[in-house]
Amino acid sequence: MKSKIKHHEASSLKQGATPPSKKNSRRAFSIVGLGASAGGLEALELFLRHVPEKCGLAFVIVQHLDPTHKGLLPELLQRATTMPVHQAKSRTPVKPDCVYVIPPNHDMSILHGVLHLSKPDAPRGLRLPIDFFFRALAEDQRGRSVGIILSGMGSDGTMGLRAIKEKAGLVLIQDPSTAKFDSMPRSALNAGLADMVAPAEELPAKLLEFINHERVIRSSVTSAEDNIQSGLEKILILLRTKTGHDFSMYKTNTLYRRIERRMSIHQIDRIMTYVRFLQNNTQETEILFKELLIGVTSFFRDPAAWELLQTNALPLLLKSCPPNGTLRAWSAGCSTGEEAYSLAIAFKEIAPRSELTPNAKLRIFATDLDKDAIDKARYGHYPANIVSDVSPERLDRFFIQDLHGYRVGSEIREMITFATQNVIMDAPFTKLDLIICRNLLIYLSPALQQRLLALFHYSLNPGGILLLGSSEAINTGLDLFSPLDSKAKIFQRRESALTSVTPAFPASFTPATPGIPQGTTMLKPVVNIQSLAEQVLLQHFSPPAVLVNKKGDILYISGRTGKYLEPAAGKVNWNIHAMAREGLRLELGTAFQKAQRLKETVTVKGLKAGEDDTAHTVDITVQEIQDPEALRGMVMIIFAEAPTPPKTKSARRSKRGDADNARTMELEHDLARCRQELQTTREEMQASQEELHSINEELQSTNEELQSANEELTTSREEMQSLNEELQTVNAEQQAKMDELSRTNDDMHNLLNSTEIVTVFLDNNLHIRRFTPGANKIFKLLPGDVGRPLSDIACDLLYPELSEQAEEVLRTLAFVEKQVTTRDGRWYEVRIMPYRTMGDVIGGLVITFGNITAAKKLESELRAENKQLRLRLEGRE
Secondary structure, three states: OOOOOOOOOHHHHOOOOOOOOOOOOOOOOOEEEEEEOOOHHHHHHHHHHOOOOOOOOEEEEEEOOOOOOOOOHHHHHHOOOOOOEEEOOOOEEOOOOEEEEOOOOOEEEEEOOEEEEEOOOOOOOOOOHHHHHHHHHHHHHHHHEEEEEOOOOOOOOHHHHHHHHHOOOEEEEEOHHHOOOOHHHHHHHHOOOOOEEEOHHHHHHHHHHHHHHHHHHHHOOOOOHHHHHHHHHHHHHHHHHHHOOOOOOEOHHHHHHHHHHHHHHOOOOOHHHHHHHHHHOHHHHHHHHHHHOOOOOOOOOOHHHHHHHHHHHHHHHHHOOOOOOEEEEEEEOOOOOHHHHHHHHHHHHHHHHOOOOOOOEEEEEEEEOOHHHHHHHHHOEEOHHHHHOOOHHHHHHHEEEEOOEEEEOHHHHOOEEEEEOOOOOOOOOOOEEEEEEOOOHHHEOHHHHHHHHHHHHHHEEEEEEEEEOOOOOOHHHOOOEEEEEOOOOEEEEOOOHHHHOOOOOOHHHOOOEOOEOOOOOOOOOOOOHHHHHHHHHHHHOOOOEEEEOOOOEEEEEEOOOOOOEOOOOOOOOOEHHHHEOOOOHHHHHHHHHHHHHHOOOEEEEEEEEOOOOOOEEEEEEEEEOOOOHHHOOOEEEEEEEOOOOOOOOOOOOOOHHHHHHHHHHHHHHHHHHHHHHHHHHHHHHHHHHHHHHHHHHHHHHHHHHHHHOOOOOOOOOOHHHHHHHHHHHHHHHHHHHHHHHHHHHHHHHHHHHHHOEEEEEEOOOOEEEEEOOOHHHOEOOOHHHOOOEHHHOOEOEOOOOHHHHHHHHHHHOOOEEEEEEEOOOOEEEEEEEEEEOOOOOEEEEEEEEEEOHHHHHHHHHHHHHHHHHHHHHHHHO
């Protein structure tokens, strides 16, 4: 039951995102991350064509691109949408109704709604830019983050979608059957992360419907809270009836957020309507159950904690392990098994280095409530993108690579036993040395947290280790565990008198008699003279004393303490501060706090306990215990009877002045005591203020670290798949350009054919670059003549100075125009002009040949006719 319900802040019931900037309080909007790879250009165009211009969303596109190729994606996508399409730059603020595209050879992240670019560690290799951005998007935008996976090869994006899912974001996936390459959509779909699945062109409408409907639901939350609570309780009853699992002890905000998402998907506005929908739809009940059981985990999550586990905790356990012994561990809420396998790998790496027990073994029991997750964990096959969490050395040693990812090797698979278990209701594993339960307690109520901590304490051997998640603490179990490393959340089982009580188990395996297992017989203790003598000494000669914990709860009473302690009226309260008699309560509390703060023995003398008539003098000694280990941190309070000052027999005619002096001395004594108590209180207050100031600084530092921390992306994977995806993207872009060029060529071809002008293109050396159809009627040209000098080609033109004039034009850049005839009587108008590029650079010559034979023939006929007319006119004269 690993991270079964998405973690979000308590306020995320109404909103789920990064707090607005101090300088900008604009209206919140969702940021949509689109991940695509091979075949993604077509899917992106289909998606953007169906996005309205004023949708109020921002779109960030991450695609696998060739690091050496100029990015053409913004130019190509701009034709598919009226929204402005920008290539992202570092420190670009994301604005609604805009599209941002990752540039080539960059990784992209986001912080406070601002895009940041960074150079990857390696320009080549299998990189995971989609996972990298989606994880940053989830941390930055939380509930407003949206992740969409379109066509692509591999499994990039699946881990990022899991992070978005954890932060209560929305996940949409292109229907794999409509994707040109279905590997990426299918990987995300098989991981059980999809909120909606549809073809690319239908995803925008579904996305906008969900977001608009979610706003309607949140605006209607102001309705009667009793109605919402009643509906929530009915949903929990339905879940318990149909699945057998009770979620009533989970945090209400977390449960309602997940239910609210399902209501938005089905366009349901009221929770009672959703209750009726659940009653009539068994499949929806199963889907909601799966939504509540989404496991968010990865290999070696929080690497610093795993490193400390290897360097501190595991060596500590190995020292206490007998030769050739076996350690026992329990991964509670293991989800799909990544942390159980991580523990096995960590042990395999550290065990051979142990000098005391190099042959020690580890047996791991991994359990989860989700049967499907356990089945995946048993299978032990993970996508290729685990390279972002597992080092190449570990991949080579502990995993077997295949076409679809990595399979766990038998060396660590045989160390783990997977089983379906409800950690709250089912019997626990016992005699354990290590328990890992990460990011589960944060979803449970405080009462259930305390119950589970007591269960873990019962299951662990003395000195056993407990590893919790980075967001969890054991504030309710300080008497059960002592911290080995508070920051890494590594704790060790404490031996305490409080922990001698067996935790409450379910009725199916609770012993018939509390504290006495079934089938056992209480043996009569053997008479021991020494123990009997010690009991007599304690009862008659040792001072009365009590043993309490840090809170003052009484754990053990020695001797008769009735003169100093009495039960408080009302509900039974075995706390020393509530039971202290009048006259002792204030001084006892002050001494108790001082002894804990200074770690030394504190003695207060001359206290009066009881009422005036029965008051007696007592000395109190308070000491915090350091040894033995089992009692460390507890406090011993000893009551010692002090002689009461004898009352002086006053004469019958005692003077009134003597009584006044006695009263004055008593008041002065009380005043001195009050001054001492006031000074002690001031010192304690000053110490408390210093501690609070220090804690505040630590919290501020931790907050800054959490805000600026981004998960680092490791970039070692097979280069072939990355290059293939990049080439697919480049090919798609080039194909679009080629189509456009082909259309242009067709236009030019038809233009030249319609003009019937023969054109020959020459380079600067007067070598043929290309020629148009019809040139073979003038020159003896073949397709293989490209690259030959024009002077080497036989020509029908009676134009011997063609080469000389071509060189002259190339030198002077002044065009030449001349009418030339051929050997068979055809006429052409020849124009020789410089060839200018778009950059105004001379790249050769262009020679055009316009056929003017008809014009010349007509001209000859006109001349002959004019000559005849002239002769006739002259003959008449």
